Amino acid sequence: MQQSTLKKLSEVLGISISTVSRALKDHPDISENTKTKVKELATALEYEPNNYAVQLRTRQSNVLGILVPSIDNFFYDSFIAAVEEDARLHGYSVMIMQSRDKAQLETSNLHLFRKNMVTGLFAAVSIETDDMAPFHKLEEFKIPVVFIDRVPEVEGYHKVCLADEDAARIAAEAIIEKKKKRVFALFGHPHLSISKIRHASLKDTLEKRSPKTKLDSVFLEGIAESERATIEALRSKPRPDVLFCMGDMHLIGVMHAVHKLKLRVPDDISVISISNGFIPTLYNPRVTYVETSGFKLGKLAFAQMLSCLRNDTTAEQVTLASMLVEGGSL
Amino acid sequence: MQQSTLKKLSEVLGISISTVSRALKDHPDISENTKTKVKELATALEYEPNNYAVQLRTRQSNVLGILVPSIDNFFYDSFIAAVEEDARLHGYSVMIMQSRDKAQLETSNLHLFRKNMVTGLFAAVSIETDDMAPFHKLEEFKIPVVFIDRVPEVEGYHKVCLADEDAARIAAEAIIEKKKKRVFALFGHPHLSISKIRHASLKDTLEKRSPKTKLDSVFLEGIAESERATIEALRSKPRPDVLFCMGDMHLIGVMHAVHKLKLRVPDDISVISISNGFIPTLYNPRVTYVETSGFKLGKLAFAQMLSCLRNDTTAEQVTLASMLVEGGSL
DNA sequence: AAATAAATCTACAACGTTTGCGGTGAGAAA
DNA sequence: TTTCTCACCGCAAACGTTGTAGATTTATTT
Numbered sequence: 001m002q003q004s005t006l007k008k009l010s011e012v013l014g015i016s017i018s019t020v021s022r023a024l025k026d027h028p029d030i031s032e033n034t035k036t037k038v039k040e041l042a043t044a045l046e047y048e049p050n051n052y053a054v055q056l057r058t059r060q061s062n063v064l065g066i067l068v069p070s071i072d073n074f075f076y077d078s079f080i081a082a083v084e085e086d087a088r089l090h091g092y093s094v095m096i097m098q099s100r101d102k103a104q105l106e107t108s109n110l111h112l113f114r115k116n117m118v119t120g121l122f123a124a125v126s127i128e129t130d131d132m133a134p135f136h137k138l139e140e141f142k143i144p145v146v147f148i149d150r151v152p153e154v155e156g157y158h159k160v161c162l163a164d165e166d167a168a169r170i171a172a173e174a175i176i177e178k179k180k181k182r183v184f185a186l187f188g189h190p191h192l193s194i195s196k197i198r199h200a201s202l203k204d205t206l207e208k209r210s211p212k213t214k215l216d217s218v219f220l221e222g223i224a225e226s227e228r229a230t231i232e233a234l235r236s237k238p239r240p241d242v243l244f245c246m247g248d249m250h251l252i253g254v255m256h257a258v259h260k261l262k263l264r265v266p267d268d269i270s271v272i273s274i275s276n277g278f279i280p281t282l283y284n285p286r287v288t289y290v291e292t293s294g295f296k297l298g299k300l301a302f303a304q305m306l307s308c309l310r311n312d313t314t315a316e317q318v319t320l321a322s323m324l325v326e327g328g329s330l
Numbered sequence: 331m332q333q334s335t336l337k338k339l340s341e342v343l344g345i346s347i348s349t350v351s352r353a354l355k356d357h358p359d360i361s362e363n364t365k366t367k368v369k370e371l372a373t374a375l376e377y378e379p380n381n382y383a384v385q386l387r388t389r390q391s392n393v394l395g396i397l398v399p400s401i402d403n404f405f406y407d408s409f410i411a412a413v414e415e416d417a418r419l420h421g422y423s424v425m426i427m428q429s430r431d432k433a434q435l436e437t438s439n440l441h442l443f444r445k446n447m448v449t450g451l452f453a454a455v456s457i458e459t460d461d462m463a464p465f466h467k468l469e470e471f472k473i474p475v476v477f478i479d480r481v482p483e484v485e486g487y488h489k490v491c492l493a494d495e496d497a498a499r500i501a502a503e504a505i506i507e508k509k510k511k512r513v514f515a516l517f518g519h520p521h522l523s524i525s526k527i528r529h530a531s532l533k534d535t536l537e538k539r540s541p542k543t544k545l546d547s548v549f550l551e552g553i554a555e556s557e558r559a560t561i562e563a564l565r566s567k568p569r570p571d572v573l574f575c576m577g578d579m580h581l582i583g584v585m586h587a588v589h590k591l592k593l594r595v596p597d598d599i600s601v602i603s604i605s606n607g608f609i610p611t612l613y614n615p616r617v618t619y620v621e622t623s624g625f626k627l628g629k630l631a632f633a634q635m636l637s638c639l640r641n642d643t644t645a646e647q648v649t650l651a652s653m654l655v656e657g658g659s660l
Numbered sequence: 661a662a663a664t665a666a667a668t669c670t671a672c673a674a675c676g677t678t679t680g681c682g683g684t685g686a687g688a689a690a
Numbered sequence: 691t692t693t694c695t696c697a698c699c700g701c702a703a704a705c706g707t708t709g710t711a712g713a714t715t716t717a718t719t720t
Contacts, residue, residue: 005706016670021708029668048445052385053706056675061382071414072407081402084428093442096426098414112423115378252612259614282582282612284589335676346700351678359698383676386705 004047012041024049055117064305065118066096067109069126069150074248075276075294076124079148082298083122090306092119103128110134114141120305124150127189127221144308148301151317153193158308159317160301161194167274167290167322168198172205174288175242176213178330180270183215184233184240186226186250190219198246198274216240226253227260234261234269242330245273255283271329274322285328292322334377342371354379385447394635395448396426397439399456399480404578405606405624406454409478412628413452420636422449433458440464444471450635454480457519457551474638478631479624481647483523488638489647490631491524497604497620497652498528502535504602504618505572506543508660513545514563514570516556516580520549528576528604546570556583557590564591564599572660575603585613601659604652615658622652 010017015034023030023038024047041047055061064087068076084094095118099106106126113121114137121138123145132152138145144158151159175183185202188195199217206213218229226249233240234257243258245251251273263269265285273280273289280287297320304318340347345364353360353368354377371377385391394417398406414424425448429436436456443451444467451468453475462482468475474488481489505513515532518525529547536543548559556579563570564587573588575581581603593599595615603610603619610617627650634648 003706007706017706018671018708019669022669025708031668034668050386050706051446052382052391053675054708055382056380056386056677056705057707057709059675070411071401072404072411074402077402077407081400081428084401084426088427088442093425093446095423096414097418098411112418116381116423255612256614279612282585282609284586333676336678337676347677348679348701349699351676352699355678361698364698380676383705384678386675386707387677387679389705 003050004042004045005050006047009038009041009045009047012045013037059117061117061119062091063093063095063116063118065113065116065121065123066094067099067106067113067121067123068096069101069124070098071096074278075149075292078276078294079298079301082295083302086299086302099126101126101128103131107134110138114138114143117141118143120144120146120309122146122148122301122305124148125152125192126150127191130191144305146301146305146308148297150192150194158304160297160304161317161319162292162297163319163321164194164197165201166319167292168201169205170290170322170324171244171272171274172202173209174272174290174324174330175244175270176206176210178242178270180242181213182238182240183213183242183244184230185215185217185244185246186229186254187217187219187246188250189221195219195246202244221249223249223253223256226250227256228253230254230257231260234258234263240269242270242272245271245275248273248275248279251275251279251287251289255287265329277325280325280327280329283327283329288327288330289325290322291325293320296320333380334372334375335380336377339368339371339375339377342375343367389447391447391449392421393423393425393446393448395443395446395451395453396424397429397436397443397451397453398426399431399454400428401426404608405479405622408606408624409628409631412625413632416629416632429456431456431458433461437464440468444468444473447471448473450474450476450639452476452478452631452635454478455482455522456480457521460521474635476631476635476638478627480522480524488634490627490634491647491649492622492627493649493652494524494527495531496649497622498531499535500620500652500654501574501602501604502532503539504620504654504660505574505600506536506540508572508600510572510600511543512568512570513543513572513574514560515545515547515574515576516559516584517547517549517576518580519551525549525576532574551579553579553583553586556580557586558583560584560587561590564588564593570599572600572602575601575605578603578605578609581605581609581617581619585617595659607655610655610657610659613657613659618657618660619655620652621655623650626650 006017006020010020020038023035024042066080087094097109099109103126121143135145146158146160148160151161187199203215206215220229243254245254258269265271271287273287274292275289276294277291280289300318300320336347336350340350350368353365354372396410410426417424427439429439433456451473465475476488476490478490481491517529533545536545550559573584575584588599595601601617603617604622605619606624607621610619630648630650
């Protein structure tokens with residue numbers, strides 16, 4: 001089975017290759033008559049432009065890159081799913097890579113993206129990232145980068161992120177509302193701005209609106225670590241009366257700890273989390289959480305990318321509002 | 331910023347393009363002397379072969395396609411993560427698409443894969459798929475297809491799947507071991523061979539080894555559906571004494587039902603599931619499950635793909651063994 | 661009828677690679 | 691000297707597409 005090419009079509013119809021090419025693109029130079037003839041034959045022979053030839057010629061790949069720490073993660077998953085959906089609708093394909101939170105892998109992946117001449121890139125920076133040069137290199141090649149979720153702290157980039165400050169503030173308000181006085185809070189890696197922002201916001205809100213509330217924060221990654229830290233915290237006196245989790249992994253660890261110590265939620269201990277929304281519903285009672293939808297973020301990021309690709313909009317930050325979803329854990 | 335090209339290198343060194351090309355590939359025709367000179371300049375100028383030109387010329391894309399029902403799914407996630415990892419190690423990139431369990435989307439995605447001339451394709455068929463023609467078309471273009479997890483029932487394809495029969499048998503044996511007598515079992519869409527096989531195996535094993543055990547099976551998809559069906563089953567008399575879940579989504583629904591009816595696991599009711607291993611650990615006690623690792627499946631599938639790409643091995647089926655992981659739910 | 665304008669179409673050169681084949685020297689064998 | 695064998699290298703033709711510039715036909719004007 002052979003691919004149909006412009007050449008083949010042109011030979012069958014006895015016209016030149018360029019005419020065929022233009023006819024398929026509705027170029028005004030071509031008469032309606034030949035246009036229809038060409039198009040008919042094209043569908044009959046299942047002509048498909050050869051992507052690689054097109055890309056070689058036009059230097060336009062129509063592939064969008066996505067770089068996330070890991071694919072097997074609820075949040076990035078739904079983000080990817082959303083982008084993939086919209087991308088296909090707009091005639092783009094998607095190329096996904098994972099940095100596994102290693103700066104070195106991140107760099108080599110960025111390299112691959114460049115090599116494959118992606119049209120644009122969505123990226124969540126890894127934990128280790130502190131040098132933005134590899135990203136900068138992409139921009140030298142006129143490849144727009146839209147940072148998502150974990151965005152660099154410095155100015156001058158397109159950023160689409162969750163309203164991190166809002167989310168933590170909303171959680172803090174819920175905590176205050178329920179008159180909790182001793183908060184044990186788990187945050188992600190201290191290197192990430194997302195951790196810092198959420199921490200600062202939670203702290204500030206509590207301090208301002210409920211100065212008597214005590215806040216005890218830890219910065220760590222992973223389920224096991226969260227469990228360990230929570231158990232320790234829960235054994236201290238006086239025991240915290242509410243556990244705040246910055247992400248799903250923290251929540252899972254926290255819930256393990258709670259179960260291990262045979263505490264009842266919310267009678268013995270309250271729990272609140274920031275989450276995509278899936279994990280909190282697995283527990284009984286469902287965990288109250290501040291929603292941060294990866295799916296919605298994906299939609300938003302794609303829109304931002306489109307405007308980047310069309311006109312060079314100035315670097316700007318877009319944030320996705322979040323809302324409290326009540327479970328029964330607070 | 332301009333790309334370095336062979337031409338540029340050749341101009342700097344004053345030698346021909348072909349010599350540069352060959353030197354970079356260690357062609358025996360080229361002297362060691364010029365080879366080193368070329369290579370040095372290449373690294374200095376950060377030469378990177380233009381993928382699209384290479385692909386146009388060689389008709390080899392070095393991109394592997396992955397087609398799964400959905401990306402945001404624990405099992406396929408870890409599968410993808412595994413394949414991506416190995417692929418990168420072998421110089422391949424990965425292109426991921428989701429069928430969303432729609433035959434029509436599946437077909438159009440297959441089309442895209444063909445258009446992008448993927449080197450090979452991993453595919454889990456959608457629920458709706460009954461016509462294998464679109465897949466066949468890929469093979470006409472000499473694109474090997476390795477089916478994974480949800481494989482077609484007919485012969486003549488490369489299949490890498492879980493030991494579905496084994497998994498259900500192991501679960502059945504565990505159930506018998508614990509002397510459970512009334513099994514309520516939830517399976518996926520009846521159209522999928524994976525559901526049929528697991529059901530048949532569970533049924534047969536129970537019938538053969540413990541004829542007195544009663545089995546009540548339902549075939550459905552989704553958390554809410556599972557919950558509804560389970561609640562209904564749990565309200566019937568006599569109540570089942572063990573719940574078998576074919577997948578994570580069933581398990582989640584089942585656990586919702588169990589919580590809603592305020593039943594204690596395993597005292598009031600036992601639970602066993604087939605799973606990737608993540609969800610079962612979220613519950614307390616952890617749910618006993620038969621492990622089916624998407625990650626391992628990915629590794630296995632990639633190996634199979636490699637052998638497909640090298641020598642045309644005959645179409646064969648590879649299965650991944652599974653094992654019981656004890657939680658406290660049985 | 662000739663000149664001009666408009667409508668269609670074609671030729672050709674890229675894009676960056678790979679590759680078959682032919683060409684150049686230098687030294688060895690005749 | 692001539693011929694042959696090498697080791698090394700360059701030419702040029704692809705791959706399938708697009709865009710520029712020019713060629714042809716047809717319609718319109720003078």
